Amino acid sequence: MKNLLFCVVLFMMLASSSCVRLRWYHETFDQPIALSTYSHLREGQSNLTDCLAALGAPHWVRDYREEGVAVAYAWLDKTTLGFTASANFFRLAPAASFSFDNDDIEWPGIVLFFDSDLTLTEIRRGMLDDIRLPNERKRPSLVE
Amino acid sequence: MEPRPCDFNMKEANSPMKKTLSGLLAILTLTSLSGCLLDRTLVNEPLSPESIQQLSPGKTTAKEVVDLLGAPNDVVQLGKRTAYRYDSSVAKQAGLTLLVITFFNEDTRTDRLWVFFDEGEVLSHYGSTLSSHRPQYALPWEDVHSASDQTESDANRPGL
Numbered sequence: 146m147k148n149l150l151f152c153v154v155l156f157m158m159l160a161s162s163s164c165v166r167l168r169w170y171h172e173t174f175d176q177p178i179a180l181s182t183y184s185h186l187r188e189g190q191s192n193l194t195d196c197l198a199a200l201g202a203p204h205w206v207r208d209y210r211e212e213g214v215a216v217a218y219a220w221l222d223k224t225t226l227g228f229t230a231s232a233n234f235f236r237l238a239p240a241a242s243f244s245f246d247n248d249d250i251e252w253p254g255i256v257l258f259f260d261s262d263l264t265l266t267e268i269r270r271g272m273l274d275d276i277r278l279p280n281e282r283k284r285p286s287l288v289e
Numbered sequence: 290m291e292p293r294p295c296d297f298n299m300k301e302a303n304s305p306m307k308k309t310l311s312g313l314l315a316i317l318t319l320t321s322l323s324g325c326l327l328d329r330t331l332v333n334e335p336l337s338p339e340s341i342q343q344l345s346p347g348k349t350t351a352k353e354v355v356d357l358l359g360a361p362n363d364v365v366q367l368g369k370r371t372a373y374r375y376d377s378s379v380a381k382q383a384g385l386t387l388l389v390i391t392f393f394n395e396d397t398r399t400d401r402l403w404v405f406f407d408e409g410e411v412l413s414h415y416g417s418t419l420s421s422h423r424p425q426y427a428l429p430w431e432d433v434h435s436a437s438d439q440t441e442s443d444a445n446r447p448g449l
Contacts, residue, residue, distance in 0.1 A: 149307070153314050167390040171429035174397045175420065193405070197416030202401035212368035216403075224429060261368070263414075 168227035175220045193263040212261035219254035326384035333377035335421045336400040338448030349412040354404055369408040376401045381424040396424040396433045422446040
């Protein structure tokens with residue numbers, strides 16, 4: 146009986162908000178695009194109409210080089226596991242805590258580049274931060 | 290020495306009581322330290338499939354698009370061309386806390402429409418994706434992209 150009570154008390158202590166927390170989060174944003182969805186698109190042959198018909202509306206559209214266009218599709222399917230442990234040593238030390246999360250969000254996606262005639266020139270697939278071109282111009286914004 | 294008839298065997302007598310007490314404590318602990326959450330977040334009104342079907346490349350003008358769909362969420366200048374973005378999103382969140390572990394799932398789907406205009410402000414291309422009716426309340430281990438679920442939710446959206 147003592148063991149049982151001890152277990153219950155220990156469990157209640159751990160479960161209280163400041164002790165131990167485990168997290169299992171899953172986040173999805175739109176649907177991943179399968180390679181087969183756009184495998185029929187050909188660089189130098191397909192145009193913007195073909196790409197929009199195959200992939201639907203992009204998430205963003207930007208100008209690219211001289212009169213060209215870049216369109217990007219993104220999605221997210223991410224699982225995050227987290228652990229937090231903390232303790233407050235009253236009058237001995239400040240509250241101590243430790244946490245771990247693998248929640249650095251990187252957006253997978255594809256970017257399609259079109260020339261001035263809106264003919265497909267290139268398709269890139271990967272993490273959006275990696276595949277956007279460095280010389281891609283930013284949209285003008287108001288200066289306050 | 291033989292036990293007398295009135296001797297009380299503590300071990301045997303406590304066994305059912307212990308089980309009942311343990312059960313009650315477990316239920317009490319589980320109920321007092323658990324919680325659940327269901328939430329839905331809507332950003333902009335879902336796009337109308339019927340309105341999108343009225344778009345006609347080579348004919349529809351930018352003014353007609355705005356009359357039909359309202360003010361766009363974004364306008365992008367593409368050299369001499371322009372593109373308007375219309376979008377809407379629905380996110381469904383479900384969470385469950387059991388003692389020390391929290392399970393949480395967020396499923397977000399969007400309706401998107403991009404319309405491209407030539408330099409004469411006539412519609413040249415458009416692309417649409419309508420999926421804001423597909424998000425699900427789920428737990429982290431559930432598949433929210435299953436084809437059967439999508440077919441079922443597509444059937445409930447008029448105009449698709």
